[in-house]
Structures are given as C-alpha cells and as structure tokens.
Amino acid sequence: MKLLGIVGSAAEESYNRQLLQYIEKEFANQFDFELIEVKDLPMFDESNDQTQSVAIQNLNRKILKADGVIIATPEHNHTVTPALKSLIEWLSFKIHPLATKPVMIVGASFYDQGTSRAQLHLRQILDSPGVNAIVMPGNEFLLGNVKKAFDEFGNLKDEKTRAFLQSNLQKFLKFISVVSKLDDAPEQLPDEDLQAKGSVATTIPDVNMSSDHWVEEAAAKVHPVKGDTYVQLDHGILTVNQIDELLKSMPFEITLVDGNNQFLYFNHTSESASMFAHRKPEQVGNPIGDCHPARAYNHVKQVISMLRAGKLDVFRMPVPHGPGKYVVHNYQALHDTEGNYAGINEYILDFQPIIDWYLKKTGKELTGGNVDAVSGASKKDNTEKTDAVPGASKKVSRQQPDAISGASEKAAPVKPDVDAVSGASKKD
Amino acid sequence: MKKLIGIVGTNSATSTNRQLLQCMQHHFQKDATIELMEIQNLPMFNKPTADKLPDIITEMAAKIEAADGVIISTAEYDHSAPAALINALDWLSYGIYPFVDKPVMVTGASYGALGSSRAQAQLRQVLDAPELHAMIMPSSEFLLGNSLSAFTEDGALKDTDIIEKLDGIFADFLVFVDIAQQLKNAHDANKKAAADFDWDKIR
Ligand SMILES: Cc1cc2nc3c(=O)[nH]c(=O)nc-3n(C[C@H](O)[C@H](O)[C@H](O)COP(=O)(O)O)c2cc1C
Ligand SMILES: Cc1cc2nc3c(=O)[nH]c(=O)nc-3n(C[C@H](O)[C@H](O)[C@H](O)COP(=O)(O)O)c2cc1C
Numbered sequence: 001m002k003l004l005g006i007v008g009s010a011a012e013e014s015y016n017r018q019l020l021q022y023i024e025k026e027f028a029n030q031f032d033f034e035l036i037e038v039k040d041l042p043m044f045d046e047s048n049d050q051t052q053s054v055a056i057q058n059l060n061r062k063i064l065k066a067d068g069v070i071i072a073t074p075e076h077n078h079t080v081t082p083a084l085k086s087l088i089e090w091l092s093f094k095i096h097p098l099a100t101k102p103v104m105i106v107g108a109s110f111y112d113q114g115t116s117r118a119q120l121h122l123r124q125i126l127d128s129p130g131v132n133a134i135v136m137p138g139n140e141f142l143l144g145n146v147k148k149a150f151d152e153f154g155n156l157k158d159e160k161t162r163a164f165l166q167s168n169l170q171k172f173l174k175f176i177s178v179v180s181k182l183d184d185a186p187e188q189l190p191d192e193d194l195q196a197k198g199s200v201a202t203t204i205p206d207v208n209m210s211s212d213h214w215v216e217e218a219a220a221k222v223h224p225v226k227g228d229t230y231v232q233l234d235h236g237i238l239t240v241n242q243i244d245e246l247l248k249s250m251p252f253e254i255t256l257v258d259g260n261n262q263f264l265y266f267n268h269t270s271e272s273a274s275m276f277a278h279r280k281p282e283q284v285g286n287p288i289g290d291c292h293p294a295r296a297y298n299h300v301k302q303v304i305s306m307l308r309a310g311k312l313d314v315f316r317m318p319v320p321h322g323p324g325k326y327v328v329h330n331y332q333a334l335h336d337t338e339g340n341y342a343g344i345n346e347y348i349l350d351f352q353p354i355i356d357w358y359l360k361k362t363g364k365e366l367t368g369g370n371v372d373a374v375s376g377a378s379k380k381d382n383t384e385k386t387d388a389v390p391g392a393s394k395k396v397s398r399q400q401p402d403a404i405s406g407a408s409e410k411a412a413p414v415k416p417d418v419d420a421v422s423g424a425s426k427k428d
Numbered sequence: 429m430k431k432l433i434g435i436v437g438t439n440s441a442t443s444t445n446r447q448l449l450q451c452m453q454h455h456f457q458k459d460a461t462i463e464l465m466e467i468q469n470l471p472m473f474n475k476p477t478a479d480k481l482p483d484i485i486t487e488m489a490a491k492i493e494a495a496d497g498v499i500i501s502t503a504e505y506d507h508s509a510p511a512a513l514i515n516a517l518d519w520l521s522y523g524i525y526p527f528v529d530k531p532v533m534v535t536g537a538s539y540g541a542l543g544s545s546r547a548q549a550q551l552r553q554v555l556d557a558p559e560l561h562a563m564i565m566p567s568s569e570f571l572l573g574n575s576l577s578a579f580t581e582d583g584a585l586k587d588t589d590i591i592e593k594l595d596g597i598f599a600d601f602l603v604f605v606d607i608a609q610q611l612k613n614a615h616d617a618n619k620k621a622a623a624d625f626d627w628d629k630i631r
Contacts, residue, residue: 010474043472044511047441077557082473082515089505110627128507
C-alpha cells in the first residue's frame with residue numbers, strides 16, 4: 001500500500017509536517033509513505049500555465065501512482081493555506097490526478113478547535129468537480145494544542161491521540177480498498193519486450209546487442225568520452241575515471257538497464273565468479289532477455305512493468321548466498337528530470353554486515369519473532385516489547401550512508417552459489 | 429465622496445472579476461471613487477519569521493487603512509476563493525490589521541451560472557477570522573453568473589435586471605459604510621484584540 005502525505009504548510013517549521021513525519025515513522029510497517037511539500041511551488045496563475053513544469057509533473061506522477069493521499073492542513077484565517085490551495089488549483093486545471101483518489105484529511109493547529117474550519121473548507125474544495133477526490137467521510141483528526149503534542153523525539157505524547165490516529169488510519173486503509181473496488185477491472189500493464197527490439201532516445205543503433213564486443217562496437221559509433229575528460233553532473237564535475245572509481249568503490253554491485261530493457265553497464269568490481277551476480281563484460285549490451293533463463297521471464301516482465309508504470313519505485317528480493325549473508329537484489333526505477341521512466345538500477349547488497357554493524361554500534365539486539373531464520377542474528381528468549389526485525393531494519397535503512405561504509409569494511413565478497421534473479425547468463 | 433478600494437480577487441491576466449470592478453468604477457463614479465487593487469505577483473505566504481513584511485504588502489495595507497470601504501470581487505476556483513486572494517489576505521493579517529472593522533462588500537463573477545456563490549460563502553468566513561475581523565455587509569449577495577458574456581464591448585453590464593440589483597446593493601453599501609462609522613465605539617478595542625490575538629492562548 002502506497003500513501004502520499006501532503007504537507008499543507010509552506011512554513012519552514014510546521015507542525016503539520018511533524019504530524020506527517022510521525023505517521024511516516026510510526027506506521028512504516030503498515031504502508032509506504034512519502035511526504036510531499038507545497039512550499040516552493042509557484043502560485044497558481046491561470047495566465048501563466050506551469051502544469052508542465054518538473055515540480056508539478058513530479059507531484060502529478062506521485063499522486064497518480066499513490067493508492068491514497070493524506071493531506072495535513074493548517075488553518076489560516078478559517079481556511080486552508082494559500083500554498084495548499086494553489087497546489088490543488090494546479091491539480092484541477094489541465095490535469096486531474098486527484099480525481100477518484102481516496103483522500104484523508106488531518107490537521108494540526110495551535111488552538112484547541114484547530115483546523116476544524118479549514119478541514120470543512122478543504123472537504124468542499126476536494127469535492128468540487130475539477131478536483132473530484134473521494135474524501136473519507138466521518139473522520140476528523142484535529143490535533144489541537146499542537147505545540148505541546150509532541151515529545152523531543154517527534155512522537156505524539158498522548159496515548160489516546162495515538163490510538164485515535166491509528167484507528168483513523170486503519171479506517172482509511174479499509175476505505176481505500178473499498179474505493180478501489182468501485183473502479184473497473186484492474187488495468188492490464190503492457191507486455192515487456194525483453195529482447196529490447198524497440199529503442200529509446202539513448203539507444204545506440206545498428207550495433208549487434210548480442211555481440212561479445214558490444215561495448216567496443218558501440219564506442220566506435222558514438223565515440224564516448226573517456227579517461228580524464230571532464231563530465232558535468234548534478235551536481236559536480238568529475239572525470240570519467242573518477243566516475244569509474246566512484247562506482248567501483250560502492251559497497252554493492254550495480255547494473256544499469258535502460259528503458260528499452262537493454263543491459264548497458266555494471267560496476268566491474270571483481271572477477272565474474274566472485275560477484276554475487278556473475279556478470280561478465282561480454283554481456284554488456286545484451287537485451288535483458290539474454291541475461292535471464294526463460295523460466296524467469298514472466299517474473300522479470302512483471303517487475304519491470306510495475307516499475308515502468310510507477311506502481312513500484314523499488315522491488316527488493318532476498319537471494320540466498322549461504323550462511324552469514326543477507327543478500328538482497330534491489331531493482332530501483334530510474335527517472336529522467338521530467339519524471340519519465342528511464343530504466344532500472346539493480347544493486348545487489350549484503351545487508352548482514354550493515355545489521356551487524358548497527359547492532360554493535362547501538363548495543364541493540366534482535367529479539368522476538370523468528371530471528372534466526374531471518375538474519376541469523378542471536379536469538380534471545382524475551383517477551384518484552386521489542387524492536388522486532390521490521391522495525392530494526394527500517395532504522396538500518398535510514399542510517400544507510402554510515403552503515404554502508406561500515407559494511408564495506410567487513411563484507412568480503414564470497415563466491416555465491418546461485419544468482420536466482422538474473423539467472424545464469426545464456427552465455428555462461 | 430467615499431473612497432473605496434476594489435480588490436481584484438484573482439491573479440489572472442484576463443478576469444471578468446476585474447471587468448466587473450472596472451464596470452462599477454465607471455458606473456458609480458458620481459457616488460464614489462473606486463481604486464482597483466491587484467493581488468498579482470505577491471510572494472507566497474509562508475509565515476516568515478522576519479519582522480519585516482514585503483513593501484508591497486505594507487503599501488496595500490496603508491491604502492486599505494485609508495479607504496472608507498473595500499469591495500472584494502472573488503473568482504471561484506474549486507468552489508473556493510483563488511489561492512492568490514487567500515494569500516493576499518494572509519499577508520494582510522500577519523502582524524498588521526487593516527481590515528479590522530473595515531466595511532467590506534463581497535461580489536464575484538464566474539463563467540458558470542452560479543456566480544461564485546460557494547467562493548463567496550467561504551470568503552465571508554475568512555473575513556470573519558479574528559485577525560481580519562472585517563465588517564462584512566450582511567444579507568447582500570451579488571453573484572454575476574455567465575460572466576464571459578455579461579459585458580458589452582465597452583465594459584458595461586448588459587442585463588438591466590442585474591444592473592438594478594447592483595445599483596441597489598451598492599447604494600446599501602454606501603449607507604453601510606456610514607453606519608459602520610458609527611459602530612466604531614469598539615474599534616480601538618477590536619484593533620487591539622486583533623493585535624493581541626494569539627492562536628496559542630485561546631481555549
Ligand atoms: C495569518 C494566520 C492566520 C491564522 N489563522 C488561524 C485560524 O483561523 N485558526 C487556527 O486555528 N489557527 C490559525 N493560525 C495559527 C495556526 O494554528 C497555525 O499557524 C497552523 O495551523 C499550524 O500549522 P503549521 O505549523 O503546520 O504551519 C493562523 C496563523 C496565521 C499565520
Ligand atoms: C483551477 C480552476 C478551477 C475553477 N473552478 C471553478 C468553480 O469551482 N466554479 C466556477 O464557477 N468556476 C470555476 N472555474 C472557472 C472560472 O475561472 C471561474 O468561473 C472564475 O470565477 C472566473 O473569474 P475571472 O473571470 O475573474 O477569472 C475554475 C477555473 C480554474 C482555472
């Protein structure tokens with residue numbers, strides 16, 4: 001379940017933002033939650049249409065692919081903020097991503113009664129034909145006296161408030177599933193061409209994709225810059241060599257597949273046999289159909305079509321590589337600056353050293369549940385409330401930058417048995 | 429003669445609400461001067477922590493302060509007033525209180541038949557908030573529906589029934605402005621109440 005939270009305040013410091021951040025943190029194991037901001041968006045102006053701007057298009061795409069939207073509104077002068085209203089106007093002018101989208105309204109205010117009037121206005125606004133959202137009826141989550149509502153860790157202090165929020169969110173999840181039944185039959189995602197017979201703007205034409213020397217042959221066509229030539233990036237300037245060094249220093253294996261399902265790159269960190277996925281330089285350029293056994297095609301197609309359609313941002317799959325490891329293949333969608341699908345970054349990472357490092361540094365332990373089976377971490381008989389695995393791993397991923405560099409110290413690549421996802425290459 | 433401000437309640441370059449105010453400006457020139465005030469190009473309100481308001485806001489506030497009354501003609505976007513108008517009102521109630529006890533007449537034009545009725549209803553609630561605290565003329569809805577075809581080429585209203593209705597409401601508004609003057613006993617207290625008002629301190 002994918003939910004989007006709209007911070008209805010343009011203020012630098014906002015209690016409504018804090019409320020959504022709390023929801024994001026507290027309910028991480030119940031749904032995916034992404035926050036979007038109304039601050040820094042241009043004021044709606046009918047005579048200066050900016051619907052096509054990157055900022056509006058990105059929001060459009062995010063809303064379209066969300067299962068539901070939670071709007072946190074402040075109250076200014078008995079109504080919603082201009083910044084929130086302006087966003088809704090952009091989203092009801094030339095595009096209508098909120099149409100038939102389940103929406104839940106919450107609001108935080110300094111005042112007891114806070115946001116009750118703004119919430120009513122917002123309901124009327126969302127109900128207008130140009131917006132046409134489906135607002136969850138009945139529930140009113142008003143967080144009054146907000147300056148006293150959170151503790152120093154950003155958690156809601158009052159247990160009743162927490163329980164009420166929890167029950168509202170549960171209702172919203174149910175509401176979403178009811179509303180989705182109002183829709184017609186589930187949409188069929190278009191089939192994926194794993195043989196890369198089409199092309200995208202960056203496809204290098206007239207080179208045999210299956211050739212063992214695709215890189216050299218393609219290079220002869222497009223004369224790519226290399227070595228000490230500078231390249232400007234978002235954001236910085238590096239030479240091609242520096243980019244290579246950077247990518248090879250990453251504590252994971254990266255593979256890039258473009259929007260045409262052509263395998264274009266991997267960071268060649270070691271010999272094929274000692275990589276988690278046994279990639280070989282000769283495979284580069286192949287259609288990805290050539291890198292997977294036919295029995296995996298359906299699954300691969302399914303994942304790519306969901307990433308392409310924006311139903312998923314990332315698909316993660318643990319692949320057994322023997323004891324003491326927790327290797328995960330992560331298929332992360334790439335997007336261009338306009339938000340269009342641009343392919344996949346597959347990165348393969350052993351999480352185990354990260355978890356070990358985190359536990360060592362924080363003195364925490366994995367307890368409860370079937371810990372051994374999941375991570376091989378120490379088991380501890382314990383009935384007290386714990387940071388069970390989902391909670392812990394969530395925290396790990398938040399700490400990624402540090403945790404990963406820690407991991408690389410320890411994670412000596414060991415010969416993997418199988419690469420269940422990519423399968424053995426046909427050329428193997 | 430009364431000095432009024434007519435706020436164009438949209439930032440759109442072409443606006444039938446602007447047309448309506450221009451029409452009133454001309455039509456009522458013997459009874460009042462109506463100066464049009466635009467809300468285009470104001471920064472987005474973001475509760476800045478700095479004390480100083482943008483110059484354009486303080487200039488607008490001074491004009492409103494000096495006027496006998498204000499006419500706000502609101503467009504309707506998504507059944508409510510445009511963000512640009514709400515934005516102007518937020519700035520004009522942020523540590524400054526030019527609207528407190530100011531006589532205000534609400535009008536509105538819309539392309540459809542309903543003449544911005546829902547935006548006007550919300551706008552009245554907004555103007556009633558403690559830091560705006562305007563004196564809104566009661567029982568006086570002026571709705572201009574089908575506004576794209578409501579004006580002649582030289583900007584006059586076509587429909588004589590509508591002109592009659594507007595004449596009546598505007599005459600009432602001039603009286604309301606006078607009455608409002610007499611209701612100013614509590615003004616200083618109201619002004620102070622708005623300035624002292626703190627969303628923190630009410631229960
Ligand atoms: C111009 C202005 C008008 C306000 N009007 C109201 C109001 O009508 N009702 C209310 O409860 N709070 C009002 N407040 C205070 C809000 O409670 C507070 O700014 C907001 O809801 C907190 O949300 P945030 O921290 O996410 O911005 C107002 C604040 C400003 C700056
Ligand atoms: C985003 C958007 C939303 C609109 N929503 C409404 C609406 O809810 N009701 C309506 O009568 N007209 C709506 N309109 C149409 C006109 O803009 C509206 O009637 C407006 O009041 C005309 O005023 P103006 O000529 O001063 O711009 C909408 C227009 C836009 C661009």
